[in-house]
Amino acid sequence: MTDHRSLHNLEIGFTGILGADGKPIGELPEFASNHKQLIALYRAMVLTRRLDEQAVALQRTGRLGTYASSLGQEAVGVGVAAAMNNNDVLLPSFREQGAQLVRGVTMVEILRYWGGDERGSCFEGPKEDFPAAIPVGSQFPHATGVALAMKLRNEARAAVVVGGDGSTSKGDFYEALNLAGVWQLPVVFVISNNQWAISVSRKKQTAAKTLAQKALAVGIAGEQVDGNDVIAVRFVVERALERARAGQGPSLIEALTYRLSDHTTADDATRYRPDEEVSARWKKEPVSRLRTYLTDLGAWTGKDEETLLNESTVQVEEAVTAYLATPLPQAGEMFDHLFESLPSDLENQRKQVEELSREKTDA
Amino acid sequence: MPEVDLLQAVNMALTKAMETDDRVIVLGEDVGVDGGVFRATNGLIERFGAERVRDTPLSEAGITGLSVGLAAQDFRPVLEIQFMGFIYPAIDQIINHASRLRNRTRGRLTCPMVLRAPFGGGIHAPEHHSESTEAMFAHIPGLRVVIPSSPKRAYGLLLAAIENPDPVVFLEPKRIYHVQKENVEDDGKALPLDRCFVLREGSDITLITWGAMIVETLAGADQLAEDGVSAEVIDVATLTPLDTDTIFSSVEKTGRCVIVHEAARTGGFGGEIAARLAEDGLLSLLAPVKRVTGYDTVIPMPRLEHHYMPSLDRILTAAREVLEYS
Ligand SMILES: Cc1ncc(C[n+]2csc(CCOP(=O)(O)OP(=O)(O)O)c2C)c(N)n1
Ligand SMILES: [Mg+2]
Numbered sequence: 001m002t003d004h005r006s007l008h009n010l011e012i013g014f015t016g017i018l019g020a021d022g023k024p025i026g027e028l029p030e031f032a033s034n035h036k037q038l039i040a041l042y043r044a045m046v047l048t049r050r051l052d053e054q055a056v057a058l059q060r061t062g063r064l065g066t067y068a069s070s071l072g073q074e075a076v077g078v079g080v081a082a083a084m085n086n087n088d089v090l091l092p093s094f095r096e097q098g099a100q101l102v103r104g105v106t107m108v109e110i111l112r113y114w115g116g117d118e119r120g121s122c123f124e125g126p127k128e129d130f131p132a133a134i135p136v137g138s139q140f141p142h143a144t145g146v147a148l149a150m151k152l153r154n155e156a157r158a159a160v161v162v163g164g165d166g167s168t169s170k171g172d173f174y175e176a177l178n179l180a181g182v183w184q185l186p187v188v189f190v191i192s193n194n195q196w197a198i199s200v201s202r203k204k205q206t207a208a209k210t211l212a213q214k215a216l217a218v219g220i221a222g223e224q225v226d227g228n229d230v231i232a233v234r235f236v237v238e239r240a241l242e243r244a245r246a247g248q249g250p251s252l253i254e255a256l257t258y259r260l261s262d263h264t265t266a267d268d269a270t271r272y273r274p275d276e277e278v279s280a281r282w283k284k285e286p287v288s289r290l291r292t293y294l295t296d297l298g299a300w301t302g303k304d305e306e307t308l309l310n311e312s313t314v315q316v317e318e319a320v321t322a323y324l325a326t327p328l329p330q331a332g333e334m335f336d337h338l339f340e341s342l343p344s345d346l347e348n349q350r351k352q353v354e355e356l357s358r359e360k361t362d363a
Numbered sequence: 364m365p366e367v368d369l370l371q372a373v374n375m376a377l378t379k380a381m382e383t384d385d386r387v388i389v390l391g392e393d394v395g396v397d398g399g400v401f402r403a404t405n406g407l408i409e410r411f412g413a414e415r416v417r418d419t420p421l422s423e424a425g426i427t428g429l430s431v432g433l434a435a436q437d438f439r440p441v442l443e444i445q446f447m448g449f450i451y452p453a454i455d456q457i458i459n460h461a462s463r464l465r466n467r468t469r470g471r472l473t474c475p476m477v478l479r480a481p482f483g484g485g486i487h488a489p490e491h492h493s494e495s496t497e498a499m500f501a502h503i504p505g506l507r508v509v510i511p512s513s514p515k516r517a518y519g520l521l522l523a524a525i526e527n528p529d530p531v532v533f534l535e536p537k538r539i540y541h542v543q544k545e546n547v548e549d550d551g552k553a554l555p556l557d558r559c560f561v562l563r564e565g566s567d568i569t570l571i572t573w574g575a576m577i578v579e580t581l582a583g584a585d586q587l588a589e590d591g592v593s594a595e596v597i598d599v600a601t602l603t604p605l606d607t608d609t610i611f612s613s614v615e616k617t618g619r620c621v622i623v624h625e626a627a628r629t630g631g632f633g634g635e636i637a638a639r640l641a642e643d644g645l646l647s648l649l650a651p652v653k654r655v656t657g658y659d660t661v662i663p664m665p666r667l668e669h670h671y672m673p674s675l676d677r678i679l680t681a682a683r684e685v686l687e688y689s
């Protein structure tokens with residue numbers, strides 16, 4: 001005889017505040033009554049989009065390495081980072097330029113990183129934030145460590161870690177989630193579910209109906225949010241962060257969004273997904289949604305829009321100029337941050353690479 | 364006979380293996396509809412269907428362990444890991460299981476799987492995409508580490524790896540995926556594993572290498588020839604088990620040896636070859652063995668990468684030092 005016991009309520013909350021047409025469909029959070037705050041979110045999304053555009057253009061002209069655009073997903077990064085306190089710690093994936101910008105990583109740093117320069121990960125701003133995680137999902141366990149450190153020091157801070165839908169198939173993800181649950185760590189896991197992991201669709205990634213429900217397996221809170229609604233993202237992440245900082249444990253937030261770009265500049269998405277799918281998703285993209293809402297409120301005019309676009313263009317252009325003018329690192333620098341100080345066994349190698357590079361420039 | 368590059372030769376070998384042996388299953392992230400991020404598996408899903416060409420979830424540890432299970436059940440999994448830098452989550456499965464299932468069960472269960480991965484630097488890739496940690500795998504008993512360096516060897520060695528009854532880590536030097544085209548006959552003929560290939564015969568010095576460094580090493584031999592020096596060039600091809608016969612007989616002839624690899628110097632596989640020569644070939648040596656390698660640091664991102672990669676100049680300098688030694 002099988003005895004069925006109801007252990008879990010398999011209801012997963014979904015928060016959406018603005019509809020795809022920019023009309024409210026849910027109750028607005030308090031911060032949304034402050035139009036300045038909404039405009040700040042809007043500006044950050046526009047800037048992110050401009051940066052992505054320019055980065056792709058730089059790559060196409062041989063002046064940047066492979067680049068992962070966040071086109072269409074700006075609301076996730078911007079909303080997440082806007083919800084954070086300065087002294088929280090962000091552990092991003094490689095597609096979170098929006099979050100990084102709001103956290104205070106500079107555009108020049110972002111461009112340096114994708115231009116193949118380690119110095120791009122030496123942030124002047126958010127000193128404790130982690131660099132982009134390239135090995136998918138490897139950032140989740142780090143977040144539990146950061147959160148444990150905060151907890152051990154009794155600080156009212158939290159770690160926020162962002163990964164993709166694909167990353168939830170990795171052991172690292174489950175291991176981190178599980179441990180955060182048992183130890184009730186102050187960490188918020190955000191999954192930016194853009195429906196694709198390169199060519200593997202969300203459906204082929206897991207048979208689970210939602211990614212948020214993976215939280216239930218480890219006994220922590222899990223919910224979904226409209227990831228193209230920056231107000232909703234900021235709202236739910238803020239709520240989860242308050243719980244985390246108050247010692248009420250970790251959460252998993254699945255932000256439903258869509259990757260409007262190729263996976264990276266090295267990818268050709270037309271090989272595996274139909275154009276119609278992409279054009280349908282353009283109708284739900286996050287930037288015009290918030291613009292419509294702000295315009296309807298009377299808080300945003302065509303003139304404001306024009307000014308913002310010009311400003312963003314100038315800002316990004318300035319960053320591009322500064323990036324392109326970055327002096328090359330010296331060859332010997334490849335040894336300078338391997339250890340705190342250079343072990344004597346490596347001195348000869350450092351000398352050799354410096355000499356050879358000097359010969360090259362002399363020649 | 365088709366003129367193909369190394370990448371196309373890999374694709375040809377996979378196609379041939381799937382044609383001739385139903386047990387061959389190709390799996391990995393994006394290997395299906397997308398044809399693999401480098402397109403090594405292009406066209407396979409159309410030809411052999413989604414049962415045998417499987418897009419997996421993003422899960423290196425899982426799919427490597429799955430391949431162990433498939434192999435133990437007499438399938439022939441050929442697993443693609445997208446880049447060498449992403450094999451590491453699967454190390455547990457490789458070192459604790461794939462490489463020793465036969466030994467643990469005294470031959471009752473075996474693990475005829477192939478794990479393919481592109482490796483090496485020099486293509487201006489993002490962080491973690493330029494690894495050359497072949498020595499780490501060569502250190503694992505029970506595992507073969509095979510590295511092709513031309514279209515013909517890619518075709519023949521991959522077929523051999525798939526036919527082989529034991530696990531093979533098959534590392535593809537992605538920097539030379541498109542460098543050389545050759546006429547490769549699609550005859551399904553495997554090349555021998557566990558054998559070095561003498562790419563060029565010579566009598567004054569032996570240059571030993573593998574993978575993408577073949578290009579600079581052969582160029583080095585050309586330059587030396589202009590100086591009247593006759594260099595023998597050996598492509599190790601199978602790192603483990605190592606074909607010391609070919610290496611020893613070459614060094615017996617030349618008395619001088621330079622080993623070239625892109626991987627970091629310390630613990631690199633060049634050290635193993637040098638040690639073998641010191642142990643069993645010392646009396647043939649007329650000069651100390653020299654290594655030209657990557658440096659003992661994390662392979663830099665693109666801005667400094669070219670300073671890291673062993674250059675033709677470094678190979679020539681080392682060769683001349685060894686030649687001048689008396
Ligand atoms: C461990 C690991 N395996 C494979 C890759 C290659 N790769 C880079 S991104 C990616 C897909 C990631 O999908 P997802 O987690 O959904 O993030 P998205 O790219 O959609 O933002 C893959 C397979 C990698 N970087 N790391
Ligand atoms: Mg994704």
